[in-house]
Amino acid sequence: MPKISQKGINMPESPIRKLVPYAEKAKSKGHHVYHLNIGQPDIKTPQGALQAVKDANFEVLEYSHSAGFESYRKKLATYYQGHHLNVDFSDIIITTGGSEALMFALGSTLDPDDEIIIPEPFYANYNGFSISNGVKIVPVMSSIDNGFALPSISEFEKLITPKTKAILICNPGNPTGYLYSEQEMQQLTDLVVKHDLFLIADEVYREFAYDGFKHISVMSIPALANHAIMVDSVSKRYSMCGARIGCIVSKNKELMTAAMKFAQARLSPPTFAQIASEAALDTPESYFDEVITEYRERRDVFIKALQEIDGVQVTAPHGSFYCVAKFPVKNADDFAKWLLEDYDLNGETVMIAPAAGFYSTPGVGLDEARMAYVLKKEDLLRSAQILKEALKVYQGIEK
Template structure:
């Protein structure tokens, strides 16, 4: 029998989606499953985006330009400038989700066996993207004790080798909800300039910041133009995960020329989704104000309820809509599967994402889970109630 590739063997399972079969079994038993495992917002997609697709008068569904609609990139540039980001149309290539933008960024800047340093825990698919690109992830560990703040720059410096090509961050962070300060961004800018590296920032949660904290984009740092590569997406901003539209952004012409070759190789981003995404830029500020208020309330309730459970440790997120919770257990993978396969509280259970999959260091995060607070407040309260009782039952086994 022919053998599959080494890449295929090394490709990691998604900690977010790998337990789906068990959730399906739980539902077939008649159990209600609260999905805390995936960042799928329940916020309504802006009507202006949905109407744009419904009203599109298209007789032939053609390819678009490989860089995406010219009109969309122009409008996106205006959006960024309104956010005080100096981004022009030529700095943008539209991609099929932020995922493709990350693949373009890795493919345009790294060769096989090159290295990218990433503070962990990090978005689990960074591991998958690295494997697909033949790139080695070099982790620098941040801890729940510091709220997952940026590790000391000295820790980064120790890891830089001749193979190091970039530092990759997610800001605000998935899965931690950590928001990098201006000082932390400037520290990263200084080190990438010193060692002539790229700084890739996944900024898809830019709008989701709380408690008066502001987002600090790498695109605003003077002197970083040739180093900065920004990844963005409409998925979370407009609650349009299924649109699969994102973009790669950089002032570095060589990077964008290389990225365009990858864009041409996949032909073009999807037409209807671009129509929706372009229209979504007309969404009024009131939409975001309401969404931010709702998520902050959800965060506050979730963190307050988690802190009531003996033995649970959780850092308060400053952005995005995730948190990492450290549980009084040894194996979160086993616990998460047991929740779906065996446990229910009055016919209900929860689905969480084991956090070990958000690390590349072995045997780290084994007692942690990621929780997405994308459910309504009453559902979050009920979910934590189930978690509390489940921990008691599980630790008696």
């Protein structure tokens, strides 16, 4: 029998999706499952985006330009300029989701066995993207004790070798919700300029900043003109996860020429989704005001309820719509499975994402879980209540 690749063997399971069979089994028993495991917003997609697809009239559904519709890239550049980012449409390549943008970024900046430094915990698919490109992740640890703030720059410097080519951040963070300060972004800027590295910033949650905190984009820092690569997506901004449209943005022309080769190899991004995404840019600012207000209220309700559970440690994030909580259990993966297989509170249970899958360091984050506060406030309160009661039972079993 032919053997699969070592790369295929090493490809990690998604901590977000690997428990789906357990959730399906729970539902087959008639249980209602509250999905805290995945960042699927329940906010309605802007009607204009949906209507644009309905109104599209084609006799032939053709390829688009490999970089995406020029009209969309120009409109997107105008959007960025409105947020004080010096971006021209020629600095943008439209991709099939933020995931493909990350793949293009890694493929254009790192060769097999090169190293990329990433603060952990980090978005779980960074592991998979790196394995796909033969790249080695070098993690630098952040801590729940300070809300997963940027680790000391001295810790980064200790890890830089001749094989180090880039630093990757998610800002605001997935899974932590941490929003990097202006001072932290300046520290990273000084570091990558000093060591002549790329700074890849996954900014797909850039609109979701709370409590007066401001998102600082890598594209707003002049010193990073040749170092910065921004990854963006419509998935969360417009509640359009199924569109699978993102982009890679950089002022570095050599980098974008390389990325364009990857774009040409996959031919073009999807036409209907580009139509929807271009139309979504007409969404009024009031849409975001309402969405951010709603998520901030959800965060406040959920975090307060979690903090009232004995033994749970969690801080209020200032961005995105995720939090990482430390639970009074030995293994959050076992706890997550148990919640779905063996526990319900009046026919209801919850699904969480064990956080060990968001680390690359073995044995770290075993008692942590990521949760997304993308449900209605009453559902979040109910989820916290279920977790509170479930922990009382589980701790007795675990002992």
